[in-house]
Amino acid sequence: MTKSGAGGREGGRSLKERVKTARKRSLSSTLWLERQLNDPYVAQAKRDGYRSRAAYKLLEMDERYKLFAPGKHIVDLGAAPGGWSQIAATRVKSAEGKGKVVGIDLLDMEPIAGVEFTVMDFNEETAPERIKAMLGGGADGVMSDMAANATGHKQTDHLKIVALAELAVDFARDVLAPGGFFVAKVLQGGTEGQLLAALKRDFAQVRHVKPAASRADSAELYVLATGFRGG
CATH class of the missing domain: 1.20.5 (Single alpha-helices involved in coiled-coils or other helix-helix interfaces)
Structure with missing residues (x-):
């Protein structure tokens, strides 16, 4: 920039x-x-040509922690409008047939080269198996930039976004291959308790990340877990 x-x-x-x-x-x-x-x-x-400013957050995380590589299989939860899917597709070279990116959202999304998108609730019981079928196996990464609608009440918003992240972790546990990563949006002060305990149990390393593209006056934070141990 x-x-x-x-x-x-x-x-x-x-x-x-x-x-x-x-x-x-x-x-x-x-x-x-x-x-x-x-x-x-x-x-x-x-x-x-990115669909959202959020693309730069994922770009920075990838540059720092090497999340993507050609041939990797990635799942993007809450994908619309597609900024993160764009970055993943470019980095894994899915448009060139070297990797796969599957985007999931309750809302429809305009097509992106190299991204297979489906309208789906990832909390559905059959969702993990359907996604693995689309990927042709386990995922190397599950990412979520989802955020619950803000109420303006700090504690309530923390609870809502952590609950959403916990659901995403449950999904990731079902679809990730050993060694995979998980990244999700949270709020500062809102990642304690069960979420961190689950991540530390299931992943080799857990970090909090505040990308430069996150607004300075925002409580937005990301939790990045790498080295999935498998179930």
Whole structure:
């Protein structure tokens, strides 16, 4: 990522864009939209052809921890709109027939080269076997950028997102091949207890990761578990 010089100005004009508050738009919606318009990662994602700014979070994690390699089989939970699936497909070279990426979501998603997508609830009893059939075997990685709808109440939001991560871990345990990895979005202060205990039991190493692309004012954090021991 490159930064503009001259204190965020170019040709004497401020680069920062502001959004006028419309009568039908709430203050929170206006602030969100203004933040999106002024977010360098949002602009960079458009230039690079990624479907979301979240792509850069996964790129950074892969560069630091070498999660992907050509030929790997990856599952993307809550895949839509597809930013993480795009990165995985590029890194495992699935469009070239060297790996596989399966995306799952309750919502439909526009096709991505090298990604096999299905509308599915990953909590369904038959989901793990269906996904392994699509992969042709176990997965080398299960990733989840899912987040429960925020309530604005910190403790409630922590509980909801940890519960979602715990469900994702249960799914990962059923589909991962030995040595595989699991990565999921959590919130700072919200990964204690059963989630960490399960990950430390089932994986060789567990880390908390805060990618640079995560907004500094966000409690967003990722838990990365590598070296699945198998069941």
